[in-house]
Amino acid sequence: MAVNLPAPRAADLRAVAGLRIGVAEAGIRKANRKDLSVVLIDAGACVAGVFTQNRFCAAPVQVCREHLMHGDIRAMVINTGNANAGTGEDGLVRARSTCIALAQKLELAPEQVLPFSTGVIMEPLPVERIAAGLPAALADAKEDNWLRAAEGIMTTDTVAKAFSAQLDIEGARITITGISKGAGMIRPNMATMLGFMATDAKVAPAVMQQLARELADGSFNRVTVDGDTSTNDSFVVIATNKAAHAPIASLDSDAGRALKAAMLDVARRLAQAIVRDGEGATKFITVRVEGGKTGEECRKVAYAIAHSPLVKTAFFASDPNLGRILAAVGYAGIDDLDQTKIDLHLDDVHVAVNGGRNPAYREEDGQRVMKQSEITVRVGLGRGNAADTVWTCDFSHDYVSINADYRS
Amino acid sequence: MAVNLPAPRAADLRAVAGLRIGVAEAGIRKANRKDLSVVLIDAGACVAGVFTQNRFCAAPVQVCREHLMHGDIRAMVINTGNANAGTGEDGLVRARSTCIALAQKLELAPEQVLPFSTGVIMEPLPVERIAAGLPAALADAKEDNWLRAAEGIMTTDTVAKAFSAQLDIEGARITITGISKGAGMIRPNMATMLGFMATDAKVAPAVMQQLARELADGSFNRVTVDGDTSTNDSFVVIATNKAAHAPIASLDSDAGRALKAAMLDVARRLAQAIVRDGEGATKFITVRVEGGKTGEECRKVAYAIAHSPLVKTAFFASDPNLGRILAAVGYAGIDDLDQTKIDLHLDDVHVAVNGGRNPAYREEDGQRVMKQSEITVRVGLGRGNAADTVWTCDFSHDYVSINADYRS
Numbered sequence: 001m002a003v004n005l006p007a008p009r010a011a012d013l014r015a016v017a018g019l020r021i022g023v024a025e026a027g028i029r030k031a032n033r034k035d036l037s038v039v040l041i042d043a044g045a046c047v048a049g050v051f052t053q054n055r056f057c058a059a060p061v062q063v064c065r066e067h068l069m070h071g072d073i074r075a076m077v078i079n080t081g082n083a084n085a086g087t088g089e090d091g092l093v094r095a096r097s098t099c100i101a102l103a104q105k106l107e108l109a110p111e112q113v114l115p116f117s118t119g120v121i122m123e124p125l126p127v128e129r130i131a132a133g134l135p136a137a138l139a140d141a142k143e144d145n146w147l148r149a150a151e152g153i154m155t156t157d158t159v160a161k162a163f164s165a166q167l168d169i170e171g172a173r174i175t176i177t178g179i180s181k182g183a184g185m186i187r188p189n190m191a192t193m194l195g196f197m198a199t200d201a202k203v204a205p206a207v208m209q210q211l212a213r214e215l216a217d218g219s220f221n222r223v224t225v226d227g228d229t230s231t232n233d234s235f236v237v238i239a240t241n242k243a244a245h246a247p248i249a250s251l252d253s254d255a256g257r258a259l260k261a262a263m264l265d266v267a268r269r270l271a272q273a274i275v276r277d278g279e280g281a282t283k284f285i286t287v288r289v290e291g292g293k294t295g296e297e298c299r300k301v302a303y304a305i306a307h308s309p310l311v312k313t314a315f316f317a318s319d320p321n322l323g324r325i326l327a328a329v330g331y332a333g334i335d336d337l338d339q340t341k342i343d344l345h346l347d348d349v350h351v352a353v354n355g356g357r358n359p360a361y362r363e364e365d366g367q368r369v370m371k372q373s374e375i376t377v378r379v380g381l382g383r384g385n386a387a388d389t390v391w392t393c394d395f396s397h398d399y400v401s402i403n404a405d406y407r408s
Numbered sequence: 409m410a411v412n413l414p415a416p417r418a419a420d421l422r423a424v425a426g427l428r429i430g431v432a433e434a435g436i437r438k439a440n441r442k443d444l445s446v447v448l449i450d451a452g453a454c455v456a457g458v459f460t461q462n463r464f465c466a467a468p469v470q471v472c473r474e475h476l477m478h479g480d481i482r483a484m485v486i487n488t489g490n491a492n493a494g495t496g497e498d499g500l501v502r503a504r505s506t507c508i509a510l511a512q513k514l515e516l517a518p519e520q521v522l523p524f525s526t527g528v529i530m531e532p533l534p535v536e537r538i539a540a541g542l543p544a545a546l547a548d549a550k551e552d553n554w555l556r557a558a559e560g561i562m563t564t565d566t567v568a569k570a571f572s573a574q575l576d577i578e579g580a581r582i583t584i585t586g587i588s589k590g591a592g593m594i595r596p597n598m599a600t601m602l603g604f605m606a607t608d609a610k611v612a613p614a615v616m617q618q619l620a621r622e623l624a625d626g627s628f629n630r631v632t633v634d635g636d637t638s639t640n641d642s643f644v645v646i647a648t649n650k651a652a653h654a655p656i657a658s659l660d661s662d663a664g665r666a667l668k669a670a671m672l673d674v675a676r677r678l679a680q681a682i683v684r685d686g687e688g689a690t691k692f693i694t695v696r697v698e699g700g701k702t703g704e705e706c707r708k709v710a711y712a713i714a715h716s717p718l719v720k721t722a723f724f725a726s727d728p729n730l731g732r733i734l735a736a737v738g739y740a741g742i743d744d745l746d747q748t749k750i751d752l753h754l755d756d757v758h759v760a761v762n763g764g765r766n767p768a769y770r771e772e773d774g775q776r777v778m779k780q781s782e783i784t785v786r787v788g789l790g791r792g793n794a795a796d797t798v799w800t801c802d803f804s805h806d807y808v809s810i811n812a813d814y815r816s
Contacts, residue, residue: 053739054735054738054739055737055738055739055742055743055745055747056734056735056737056738056739056745056747056750056763057738057747083731085731085734085735086731086734086735086760086763086764086765087764087765088748088762088763088764088765089748089762089764090764091764120729120731121729121731121732121734121735122730122731122734122760122764122765123731123765124765184718185718185732185735226716226717226718227715227716227717228716228717228718228732228735228736228739229735229738229739230735231731231734231735231738307635308634308635308636309634309635309636309717309803309807309811310592310593310634310636310811313807313808313811313812314811314812316808316812317811317812317813319812321528321529322530323491323493323494323528323529323530323531323639324529324593324636326464326493326494326529326530326639327462327464327493327494327529327593327636327637327638327639328636329463329464330462330463330464330465330637330639331461331462331463331464331636331637332463334463335463337463337464339463339464339465340496340497342464352494352530354496354497355464355494355496356494356495356496356497356498356499356530357494357495357496357530357531357532395717395808396808397805397808397809399717399721399808400721400724400803400804400805400807400808401805403717403718403721403722403725404721404722404724404725404727405725
């Protein structure tokens with residue numbers, strides 16, 4: 001189902017020195033599913049995270065935020081099948097209990113463990129099954145286990161999402177590897193459902209949070225499937241600091257820029273993979289808005305287009321019913337928008353000019369582009385020089401089927 | 409398909425003295441469809457309108473706004489099959505030409521005619537077909553023609569929408585009749601796709617605009633099908649001033665309050681009819697949000713729930729996956745929302761308390777309510793005393809089918 005998203009191969013994923021991963025089947029919601037993962041981080045690493053802005057944030061998100069303030073994170077425990085969200089005080093106790101269970105086995109303090117949950121909302125987290133599954137997950141732990149981890153965090157995903165990259169910093173070979181999951185309830189606000197990236201680069205603790213935020217802003221915060229911001233969005237960046245170069249103390253240094261660019265490339269591929277595997281997706285749509293006064297208003301317009309059910313169903317149908325895009329531009333919330341300045345391209349086809357149909361536009365040209373599996377919508381606002389991009393997918397019968405049947 | 413919305417019967421609709429309606433088949437987009445309506449208003453009437461806030465508003469909306477400033481409106485011309493939106497300068501010329509064509513036949517100034525269009529966006533309006541259809545529409549004009557008019561403005565609607573009411577003011581029997589259309593691209597912002605209401609009550613010109621706005625705010629501005637604000641939303645209120653009572657100079661007078669209450673009741677039924685006939689709708693959902701600091705924040709939360717594809721598909725599936733409602737509450741945009749104060753009822757079933765699952769909640773109770781065709785979601789925010797209500801429908805396979813196939 002996923003749009004131009006081949007499954008990752010173990011051989012393409014590179015281990016990150018200082019980090020081991022183990023996966024087990026704990027029967028959290030259904031039997032015979034990899035639903036429990038542990039990540040073990042060597043001493044000396046730096047960890048930073050960004051989390052959902054949903055005010056109804058899940059218990060594990062609240063616990064992650066607390067534990068990251070303590071610092072010295074050494075392990076993560078991730079379950080699927082249950083989001084531990086909408087669970088009140090009891091949910092917080094269960095998230096903490098999960099951390100305690102793993103901390104005891106690793107002789108760590110509970111505050112050194114980050115918990116992550118994804119799955120159904122408003123059901124009690126089965127802590128006892130997670131605790132019972134930990135020995136198997138720990139026994140499975142090894143550096144070369146990223147593919148299993150990517151599989152171990154899947155829910156309605158049809159394809160595992162994992163990418164690696166390498167670069168050289170001061171003659172040292174640096175590795176970056178990341179995984180993500182998510183297919184529905186995707187309109188990340190700070191991070192995606194779950195995204196984890198690690199590098200063996202040496203990064204000063206002081207810049208880790210900035211790095212995590214900038215990576216999220218350039219990747220996960222630019223994608224949407226259905227506009228539903230999850231209660232559990234979490235994006236975590238780990239620098240194991242194992243590589244042999246001077247610590248990166250600023251993202252504006254040569255090494256900082258090189259590392260961030262390489263990590264951003266991986267983060268974008270992870271974020272775009274979520275859209276390519278969006279529930280029911282048959283097309284991958286890039287929405288580029290140019291000529292705005294600010295980046296923020298460009299994003300507003302891009303999201304209005306990317307969230308419009310009418311635009312998304314037209315893409316599904318390969319129907320160049322492109323007035324729907326203009327309508328979405330119009331209601332995006334720019335009060336002083338001048339419709340006579342609006343320009344619309346579909347890939348190379350110039351559809352609308354000065355707010356009206358381009359006289360040279362021919363329906364068959366729009367039709368040709370709409371049939372593609374990758375389409376770029378380009379809107380010109382004619383108000384300034386700002387621009388921004390959002391990635392999304394179409395809206396198909398399968399989206400309804402998947403979400404009407406999710407729990408059954 | 410429509411949810412508990414029987415087709416109106418001609419006998420239930422009451423003529424409004426001073427107003428005649430004619431309908432014809434003009435072949436605007438397809439043959440053999442009632443697609444052209446004219447409304448003829450006797451001299452002495454007052455007319456007010458509210459229109460889409462979409463910045464990409466259609467040409468007829470721009471012309472309506474201009475002509476209403478002139479006052480003394482005597483006729484309206486309404487076509488389906490073509491929205492005359494996203495059509496630039498040429499679209500404005502075509503909208504004006506339509507007014508000129510009707511004005512010539514009626515010996516009026518073009519400024520005394522209001523034009524309305526609904527249908528496909530970004531196609532040139534076939535003015536010549538409209539002009540050619542006018543004689544048949546005019547020949548059909550009579551007071552007792554509301555049902556044909558309700559049918560004449562349908563597009564993807566499956567049921568015509570028309571209601572009447574009567575009340576007494578100072579011993580005079582007052583009639584109110586209204587019609588509406590719309591099923592998709594429905595998240596009115598000031599008005600719906602098309603809504604027309606008329607009364608023979610005597611209303612002072614000075615209060616007409618206030619009346620139109622308050623009616624729209626209490627009805628059409630509280631419904632949503634898919635969150636897509638149309639380019640053509642128009643809601644027009646006509647007082648023919650034929651009734652034998654003193655003119656209503658204030659909506660706060662006894663007569664003003666009585667008239668507004670009766671008109672609001674009709675406006676709500678028209679607005680709710682649009683939701684009941686929402687594209688693919690199988691359920692009618694009332695979203696009530698209470699305990700907010702302001703009505704505005706209650707509406708924000710209600711719309712977040714009403715627009716969430718995940719919530720809407722859960723309703724379609726009759727699946728009490730109610731955490732999705734909590735997630736929507738959380739991302740609705742109230743920055744200082746305290747999730748531990750949130751309360752959720754589904755009809756009489758108390759689902760969540762203090763932001764977590766109600767210990768007494770049983771899934772079978774939620775399941776029972778979810779299977780109904782009419783459901784009330786009631787959210788308590790625990791922040792204040794404001795409340796507001798929004799009406800919406802579920803999101804089904806048929807929504808995708810209808811919108812993927814609309815033009816073909």
